Amino acid sequence: MESRRTPRALTPSTVTGTGSFKLFSVYGISIYINYTWFIVVILIAWSLTYGYFPYQVPGKHSLVYWGMGFLTSVVFFLCILAHEISHSYVSKKSGIPVPRITLFIFGGVAHISREPQDPSTEFKIAIAGPLCSGILWGIFYFLHFLTGAIYNLPLLSAFFGVLALVNGAVAIFNLVPGFPLDGGRLLRAYIWKKTGSFSRATFITSQVGKIFAIALIFLGFFQMLAGKIVGGIWLIFIGFFLEQAATSGYQQTLVKEGLTGTKVKEIMTPNPISINDSTLLNDLIEKFFFKHRFASYPVVRDGEFVGYVTLNHIKRFPREEWSKLKVSDVMNTLPPELILHPEEEAVEAFSKMVRSGYGRLPVVDKGKLTGILTRRDIMSFLKIRTDLGTHKTRIT
Numbered sequence: 001m002e003s004r005r006t007p008r009a010l011t012p013s014t015v016t017g018t019g020s021f022k023l024f025s026v027y028g029i030s031i032y033i034n035y036t037w038f039i040v041v042i043l044i045a046w047s048l049t050y051g052y053f054p055y056q057v058p059g060k061h062s063l064v065y066w067g068m069g070f071l072t073s074v075v076f077f078l079c080i081l082a083h084e085i086s087h088s089y090v091s092k093k094s095g096i097p098v099p100r101i102t103l104f105i106f107g108g109v110a111h112i113s114r115e116p117q118d119p120s121t122e123f124k125i126a127i128a129g130p131l132c133s134g135i136l137w138g139i140f141y142f143l144h145f146l147t148g149a150i151y152n153l154p155l156l157s158a159f160f161g162v163l164a165l166v167n168g169a170v171a172i173f174n175l176v177p178g179f180p181l182d183g184g185r186l187l188r189a190y191i192w193k194k195t196g197s198f199s200r201a202t203f204i205t206s207q208v209g210k211i212f213a214i215a216l217i218f219l220g221f222f223q224m225l226a227g228k229i230v231g232g233i234w235l236i237f238i239g240f241f242l243e244q245a246a247t248s249g250y251q252q253t254l255v256k257e258g259l260t261g262t263k264v265k266e267i268m269t270p271n272p273i274s275i276n277d278s279t280l281l282n283d284l285i286e287k288f289f290f291k292h293r294f295a296s297y298p299v300v301r302d303g304e305f306v307g308y309v310t311l312n313h314i315k316r317f318p319r320e321e322w323s324k325l326k327v328s329d330v331m332n333t334l335p336p337e338l339i340l341h342p343e344e345e346a347v348e349a350f351s352k353m354v355r356s357g358y359g360r361l362p363v364v365d366k367g368k369l370t371g372i373l374t375r376r377d378i379m380s381f382l383k384i385r386t387d388l389g390t391h392k393t394r395i396t
Ligand SMILES: [Zn+2]
Pocket: 083, 084, 087, 129, 130, 174, 182
């Protein structure tokens, strides 16, 4: 219930939160674009327009290069989307919902709502993306050959050529066997099948993922030393991103395992301090923020949960108005899917926290606020469970 934590590092979970807008829907999957994605599109269009096309097919008008640069970036975007839709399609077929796909600076993420139940499902979902990119590579390579060697259309041939190249690169890069890349998921499925332990398989493949990430960072530094500044910085960024993704992916797996079979009501903080929506801001500051020092409070009207209020909500208004404004004038509401139910699975509640970036979520039963679930509640529950040795699957 705190306002979204800002600013946060770019991780697979944060690209789903702020800074994304919906483009359209496919198969009931919402396609979102994160603002960071425009950076890469502009970079690609730029380098194609001023580098690739004039070099491959010299002597054309600059508008032709611009047109080709733009067109190629759009098709490139559709190829990345096709890769993610392939993962999502297999996931949905296997009964695991995929509410959204987000495209961002380093590519795309399909938000597969939960981990697969068995290794073979994991394998099928993971292989679908690289398979799609591999097929696209084949098609574009064939068209490149056809338009170049047979029909002698150099501009089209260059267009198909670069698309073949990027799809091939996407397939190969994703097949590197480090979690969270597709190759890491394939390896995880294999180790999971061999050892029967999902968390152990995740641990091993995240380690491989981290090694690969660190190798990319080093490679980036060497590239920069060799004068390839942009390419070097790019590799370093991707390396840091993958390193974080491997770490957080592993931690989330552990948390999810630890929470399995637990309901929200067992770990929430019951009867939280709440504020009536008719409270004046002056009173809110004196009687709540100074006294209890929580970052945010749930707001109720006749005992029913209506929203939450933080210091930032108050600071938007000048001090002179604090004696006249009520909490209901400044508070924020929460989307219904972020309001928890006491009987809800704690794993599901945790996923909602990760996806939304909220650290505190209200627990509501028949309209009445019955508790609050915070990240701290979850962590202390897991700690107690681990200390008592009742954690079902430990890393050995
Ligand atoms: Zn993939």
